[in-house]
Amino acid sequence: MNVEERIRVEPDGSVTVFSGKIEFGQGIRTAFAQLVANELDVPIESVRVVLGDTARVPFDFGTFGSHSVEQEAPALRRAAAFARRTLITRAAARLGIPASRLDTRDGTIGDGDDRRVGYGDLVRETPLQGAVPEDEPLLPRERWRHIGTPRSRVEALDIVTGRARYVADVRIAGLARGAIARPPMRGARATRVDDRTALGMPGVIAVVHDGEVVGVVADREEQARAAADALDIDWESPRRDEPPTQVVPLREDDGVDEVLASAALTRSATYTLPSIANGSIGPSAAVVDVRSDGTTVYAATHRPFGLRDAVAGRLGLPPESVRVSPQMSSGTYGRSSAPDVSVEAAVLSKHARRPVLVQWSRAEEFAYSPSRPEAVLEVTAGLAADGRIVAWRYDEHTNVHTAAGPDPRVAALTSGRNAVPPYTIAHASVVLHVEPTPLRTANFRSLAAAENVFAIESFVDELAHASHQDPLAFRLRHVADARLRRVMERVAEVSGYGTTLGERRGRGFACTLYHGTYVAQVAEVALSPSGDVRVLRVWCVVDPGLVVNPDGVRNQVEGGIQQSASWTLLEELRHKEGRVATTSWDTYPIATFRDAPESIAVLVEGDASAPSTGVGEPGAVPTSAAIANAVFAACGARVRDVPLTRERVRKAAQPVAS
């Protein structure tokens, strides 16, 4: 790594930071600014972070898996430390003072107060360059001024004043609007497009039929949509080439069946979760400007370099002639891993010879964007006479979780994420079955982890009750990892877990270890007499290693819990033969201000001696199980199917004849 790939100290003393990661609201721009300000010893206000611009940032594979801070923090800190050390060397020569006597303060270098030189003065003739050593020493902890300090988002002022520019707010000269004619069923191709009516409509610039893209470019969006609706199109139904089910063993110990057969107690259960929508509040959008001297893509994307290659490939252009310039984005939770809307805008721009903005409608977003797959999770466990789990059989049936499609090489990490429980179990079999689906499924926050952890943490709760053990104590018997034990015990402590509550109230526990981040939660619910579940309070203790921005971590984890509570109680993407039926917020309700818990208390207790790990996803992972376990505690209803509707709660609460 060369310093100039990551950090540029400008002649005015400001600092520009380059990263291939993307900001969707996770707060990484703020965290990166803090990391660099810390090591470079500059005010955070002087740091500007450039994210994902393929013309300016080093290659990055993508923003997913809550890896941004984990992957970028070491590189950015080393680059900044190297920059600081280089500047001190230059200052020594400039001031005629030995480097050992010089120190940095707020972007200046000197020996005491009298003779100080600004960073900008030291780069005016020669910009910072050079290879950053792997073992570049970092600033000692007593000098830290930004890492570990709570910060509001650096974009906050732009956001609250409306100045923030999102993808659909890009306004460049000559900008036209595009609308896509959608087929009656996904994957159908147009065999004939009659554009006679559309071409005569107001504002229409071009009607485009190029491969899978059929659309209209017009001066205004309403004109483009009206003309797209007026196209007379013959569609050819897609051929259904169902891929075979992939069976991927994730853990296969010998003797599972034998141990199950001889266990003192065995239990089996099946858990189901429906497909759910990413549900970005801002529907997908892109502005693409295809020109003879180069193509610019203004987009939201998890993979700027992947998007560059996808657009270049679709247009038959060399990748280096395409620049992806990521804009601020509505939270997309994985949805922008697919290049679809940018490819559409690119094809329209190429034919119309104008920059084109395409923004999907709300109905298009629900019907045509990828959703989280369904999951059916079958689990059987055996307990020995001492009450410990000795055998575990787990089959996860789901669909592909990534926009790239099924790939057996990564299935364990994607569709099988967190299928292997964090518990010490002597004999376990965990098998992933990735099945075909008529739905378009792809990346969504935490991939399969939220589904798997719902099943595992619900089932462990069931095993505890079946064997008359306290659910927390039962779990702890199977946890060796000290950091996991600590968050579990801490959340029990701060929540007063085990306190007796009133009628139809209960608390449930769940935990996870997700990509190196430890999370334990307690949810408290109240049930109405008719079975409606209300989440009153959630407590969470999270250990993401060294914490860069404690309030940023809290915000992410709170949001994850809130979003997951919405999945758990409300959300289900209904579909028939691959066509999504729930295409509005009316038919696909999510949690509102009225549903928000009274409090979500997140304690950020990172192990500062451990590397930073991510927080964008882990907070959302255990919440469904914590809520389901709380429902059981409140009324004895074990609901194994998400969402936890009142009908399901009532049905599960009915006493079953033994």
Place this chain on the structure above:
Amino acid sequence: MRLVLSINGSKREVDPPPSASLLGVLRDDLGLCGTRFGCGSGQCGACYVIADGRAVASCLMPARQAVDREITTIEGLAHDGALHPVQEAFVAEDAMQCGYCTSGMIISAAALLGRDGAPDEATIRDALAGNLCRCGVYGRAIRAVLRAAQVRGGRGEAPAITR
């Protein structure tokens, strides 16, 4: 269709197609893109503006119906460089993640404080129930509105939403 609209205290003349919504005129004719498109059917609150003191979905309001109303958008809440107390409070509480829904939330909160100086939490939840947030900052936003109301009470002044 020539229209004269009163936006953020200024008269603005526009000439959109007859079918244009107020949202379309704000974003495409006036460049006021801080009001966001979310659903086009008044179900998400991303496009809220204040019309004669009330928060309304600008996606549902035909532009011609905005004539004769005082419209305040998110760009018009700050006065002379000073943020509206709700804007200040949203920064102070970091009540945002992606920020896409924030304009609409702040508009709803500013309209609420314009008619109720000391709303309780239930009132705030009701007033903002039309503003969907997928990132899940509801708790922080409630705290921010409570904080803005307190600040306002402390100063003994009502945050102006029209001028």
